[in-house]
Amino acid sequence: MTTDTIEFRQSNPWLETAKGEKRGYIQPAKLTELWFHTGTICNLRCPFCLEGSKPGDTRIQALKLDDVRPFIEEALDLGVEQFSFTGGEPFVVKDFIKILQLALTHRPCLVLTNGTEPLFNRFADVVPLLDLPHPVRFRISIDYPDEQRHDAGRGPGNFRRAWATMKRLHDAGFTVSVARQRDKDEDVNAADEQFRDLMEAHGIPRDRTIVSFPDFLTPGSTGHAPEITESCMTTYHTEETRADFMCNYSKMVLKKNGRMRVYACTLVDDDERYDLGGTLSDSMNARIVLTHHRCFSCFAYGASCSEK
Amino acid sequence: MENTVKVIDVVWHTDAIYELLLERNGQAFVPGDCVALYAADGQASRPYSFASGADDPDLRFLIRRMDGGEVSPHLASLKTGADVKVSPPFGWFRPGQAGDNAPAVFIATGTGIAPFLSYLRTFSSRPPLMCLYGVRERKDAVAAAFLREHCDTRLAVSRETAPDAYHGRITDLLPELRLAPEIHYYLCGLDAMIDQVTDWLEEQGIDITHIHRECFFNAEV
Numbered sequence: 130m131t132t133d134t135i136e137f138r139q140s141n142p143w144l145e146t147a148k149g150e151k152r153g154y155i156q157p158a159k160l161t162e163l164w165f166h167t168g169t170i171c172n173l174r175c176p177f178c179l180e181g182s183k184p185g186d187t188r189i190q191a192l193k194l195d196d197v198r199p200f201i202e203e204a205l206d207l208g209v210e211q212f213s214f215t216g217g218e219p220f221v222v223k224d225f226i227k228i229l230q231l232a233l234t235h236r237p238c239l240v241l242t243n244g245t246e247p248l249f250n251r252f253a254d255v256v257p258l259l260d261l262p263h264p265v266r267f268r269i270s271i272d273y274p275d276e277q278r279h280d281a282g283r284g285p286g287n288f289r290r291a292w293a294t295m296k297r298l299h300d301a302g303f304t305v306s307v308a309r310q311r312d313k314d315e316d317v318n319a320a321d322e323q324f325r326d327l328m329e330a331h332g333i334p335r336d337r338t339i340v341s342f343p344d345f346l347t348p349g350s351t352g353h354a355p356e357i358t359e360s361c362m363t364t365y366h367t368e369e370t371r372a373d374f375m376c377n378y379s380k381m382v383l384k385k386n387g388r389m390r391v392y393a394c395t396l397v398d399d400d401e402r403y404d405l406g407g408t409l410s411d412s413m414n415a416r417i418v419l420t421h422h423r424c425f426s427c428f429a430y431g432a433s434c435s436e437k
Numbered sequence: 438m439e440n441t442v443k444v445i446d447v448v449w450h451t452d453a454i455y456e457l458l459l460e461r462n463g464q465a466f467v468p469g470d471c472v473a474l475y476a477a478d479g480q481a482s483r484p485y486s487f488a489s490g491a492d493d494p495d496l497r498f499l500i501r502r503m504d505g506g507e508v509s510p511h512l513a514s515l516k517t518g519a520d521v522k523v524s525p526p527f528g529w530f531r532p533g534q535a536g537d538n539a540p541a542v543f544i545a546t547g548t549g550i551a552p553f554l555s556y557l558r559t560f561s562s563r564p565p566l567m568c569l570y571g572v573r574e575r576k577d578a579v580a581a582a583f584l585r586e587h588c589d590t591r592l593a594v595s596r597e598t599a600p601d602a603y604h605g606r607i608t609d610l611l612p613e614l615r616l617a618p619e620i621h622y623y624l625c626g627l628d629a630m631i632d633q634v635t636d637w638l639e640e641q642g643i644d645i646t647h648i649h650r651e652c653f654f655n656a657e658v
Contacts, residue, residue: 170527172652184484185473185524187438221529246650247529253646286628286652297645 143402143420146356153362153419153428155376160409162211162375162435163204164395165228166383167192167219172247175282177310179345179396179423182217188348189217189398190384194224198231200382200389203409205235213239213379213435215395220247226254233261239436241308244269244294245287256301266304266436268340269295273310274323292331299333306338306436317341338436345423348399352422361428362419374427375434376417380409395434396423439475440464444519445495447512450579454548456488457512459496459521466526467491468555469534469651474498474512475522481507482524486625486651488551490558499551499579530651532556532623533565539621542614543568543588544634546607546626549653550580553625557587564588565623566615571607571630575599608633616641625651 144152168191171182181188201212212232219225219240232238242248244267248255258265271291272279279288295305307324311317325335346352362371371377381392390404391412397403400421405412419428445458457474466472466487473482483506489497502513515521533541533556543553543565550570557564567589572578573596581601584590591610592602603610607630614622622638624631631652638648 172529183473183482184471185482185527187524190438191527221527223527246652249645250529250531250649253535256646284628284652286632289632 144418146358148356150356150358150360153357153359155371155374155417155419157377157380157413157415157417158372159378160204160207160209160380160413162213162379163200163209163409164213164215164379164381164434165192165197165200166381166392166395166398167214167216167222167225167228168384169217170221171216171218171243172221172245173218173243173283173287177282177344177347179347180217180398181348186217188385190387191217191222192224192228192384194227194231196384196389197228197382200409201232201235207409207413209236211237211239213241215241215381215434218243218245218247220251226251226258229258229265230261233258233263233265235263237263238265239268240265241268241270242294243283243287244271244291245283246290248294249290252297255298259302264304266306267295267298268306268308268338268436269298270308271295271324271327274320274327292327296331296333304337305333306340308340308342311341311343311430313343340434340436343426343430345396345426350422352425354422354425357419357424357428365428370431373431376427379435380405380412382409393417396426397421438525440523440525441520442496442523444515444517444521446517447515451574451576453502454577454579455500455502455513456579457485457498457500457515457521459498459523461493461495464496464523464526465491467528467531467534468559469530469532469552470526470528470555472526473524474508475524476508476511479522482522483508486528486530486551486555487526488554488558490555493558499548499554501548530623530625530649532625532649533560533563533621535621535647535649536619538563539619540617541565542620542622544607544622544624544626544630545569546571546630547573547577547653549626549651550584551625552651553623554580554583557583561587566620567591567613569593569607569610569614571595571610571626575602578602608637611637616643618642618644618647621647621649623649623651626653628652 169182169186169189174183276288393403448456471484475482485498488499571593593607594602
């Protein structure tokens with residue numbers, strides 16, 4: 130009589146795909162860009178928002194100047210080259226101008242904004258930012274070149290308001306760019322060209338940066354993106370392109386449940402497994418496993434939250 | 438984080454507009470702040486501006502019940518002592534608070550008058566130069582008497598005539614506005630009014646840093 134020995138292998142879906150292959154990962158090399166999530170509070174309530182942001186939302190809490198200060202100091206020690214801010218809508222946050230003032234005394238900044246009332250109302254505080262040692266650029270969300278389609282998600286009149294804000298920022302001397310949504314199977318160049326026509330029509334140079342994003346789904350969604358294996362990362366990517374993944378060179382800081390935390394990137398704050406600790410130093414050695422469904426957008430289309 | 442507070446009362450001003458009174462529980466805010474008030478499921482929420490003064494003993498919100506809405510019909514149905522989930526205060530609109538006591542003009546439609554009521558209940562000794570207040574029907578002008586006690590108020594009623602009001606849209610009254618570069622203009626109401634008034638003020642040479650806006654959308658449903 131023989132007895133077969135059966136080895137039960139415990140799979141770990143965090144580290145292995147459904148087929149048991151090792152997942153791809155990024156081993157961060159540096160910190161050149163630090164993102165701050167200013168909070169999921171927003172003046173708009175867009176049904177597609179990847180952050181689930183809306184008026185009064187506190188999933189990610191609004192930042193205060195004292196929350197940010199130690200991370201700016203730590204990031205400077207680690208060689209950071211730029212601070213970037215996303216939300217929610219950063220200009221809803223009461224301390225945001227003070228936070229920007231602090232950041233701009235040290236490094237250039239990028240601010241993602243919907244370009245509506247919160248920024249409009251604080252324009253008098255925004256213009257003096259031009260006098261600080263480093264420049265601030267603004268990226269305005271304009272989902273589609275079609276006004277009705279944009280306003281269907283963001284509220285009536287907001288297409289017009291966002292363009293008006295962009296023009297005012299440009300006229301004041303700030304560099305502006307556009308964040309748009311990317312349709313499946315779209316002709317990227319043709320879509321960008323429509324935006325460039327709109328830039329020209331609004332008196333903004335056609336050569337401003339346009340960043341496009343696929344539908345990232347709302348927080349907590351699982352998505353149905355293909356899984357990324359170690360083999361994928363060597364077959365379809367090179368050392369050079371792996372270095373372009375955001376999680377190689379950036380982190381995002383946010384406030385949850387009253388605690389400041391460091392996350393792997395701007396797109397994975399709905400998954401606690403990407404919480405890398407309470408300080409930037411703690412977070413730097415963590416290997417970033419590409420398990421989140423949004424990781425596939427970086428894998429397939431290139432990491433694009435930054436404007437490298 | 439969100440709190441739960443008790444309802445003191447629901448006071449109806451018309452068949453659609455009501456005032457929700459909540460216990461204060463020490464909540465600090467400044468005029469122009471909003472909170473998100475939640476529906477019974479604790480998920481759906483809508484932002485509402487404070488209508489009460491910053492030092493008043495209770496919290497007041499002026500609300501239009503939207504048929505088929507997710508939140509306003511629920512809030513309208515609440516009885517004294519019921520619980521309401523409330524977000525922390527937030528806001529980017531600060532009526533009367535730009536500059537160093539700079540002269541101000543208020544322009545509101547409908548329940549967009551709420552943040553101006555909060556201002557007047559907080560800073561009664563610093564009224565605006567004037568207030569334009571637009572409503573559909575005369576009965577909707579629930580704050581008209583209070584406003585007239587405190588400042589030069591021009592009422593516009595769009596859908597009917599009334600002895601004490603201009604018959605037409607609030608934007609018809611814009612030529613009556615006092616215009617000066619030192620004045621700050623505060624606009625609160627539906628998006629179409631906000632856009633029209635902004636355009637008009639800019640055409641008159643008012644710098645955009647002196648135009649402050651709080652925009653309501655018809656987004657309850």
